Amino acid sequence: MSDAPEGLILVDKPAGPTSHDVVARIRRATGQRRAGHTGTLDPPASGLLVIALGRATRLIRFLPESPKVYEGTIELGVTTETDDLAGRVLARDSGPLPAFEEVRDAARTLLGKQRQTPPAISAKKVDGERLYRRARRGEAVEAPAAEIEVFEFDLLEGASEGSLPFRASVSKGTYVRALARDLGALLGCGGALATLRRTAIGPFDVTSAISPPTEENESTLSAAAVVPLDRLPLTLPTHRIDVARVARFAHGGPLPAPETGTGWVRVDGPGGRILGVGELRDGTLTPRIVLVDPPA
Structure with missing residues (x-):
């Protein structure tokens, strides 16, 4: 059996690289060929990635998958093709933005179980192919709505000029980009995700995460950063x-x-x-x- 570490590593992904990029860095730093994350983050997003190494990859489906907790900002008055500010702008609302109380009340209506339509450009598969690949070919495909649950959706202090700081706790499969889009639609002015950071997945918290290795320091990853197999919090008796x-x-x-x-x-x-x-x-x-x- 290889001496490469096996278990979980919690990584604080910076904005920019893909989740696949971060997994590749961990693979090189640990010498562990088998590695995979438990849930992706879009390149513009930062925060917690849970990466399984070695035999732990066989246990990913038994790890806690929710709630997933995010913090970020929503920009009101704009609609984009990706439901975030990284995408092409489809419309801008030049009218007055809604009052904070109206926004807060609209956010409350998005709590609970619901069916959510994924963003038109996303990694969601339809007929076995990811939506973003079909979008690149100019195909207009709407993914079927999926059952999700929003446990918390709180607007935080610091809202200004249509920029809304928020904190959301959601189930697996929830697109926070779509949550921003749906809030904007409820308000009639449009909305798009401006920034996003994942702070927790179930019992895993970003405060316990390490920064991903870089090309310059790939050999400095400590074995202490790995949660061993025996300590994995499986959702099984x-x-x-x-x-x-x-x-x-x-x-x-x-x-x-x-x-x-x-x-x-x-x-x-x-x-x-x-x-x-x-x-x-x-x-x-x-x-x-x-x-x-x-x-x-």
């Missing part, structure tokens, strides 16, 4: 097995389980060491993801 059953689990063999429940579980061995993920059904634990090698 834990099923523990004794040392006598570790070998059978490592070989992928089913094990008798006294639990009457069904579903996926994290499987730990002695000392809390994570062995993998299994499925409980009809009194049997079946290995589904094995993270350990069989004993020699």
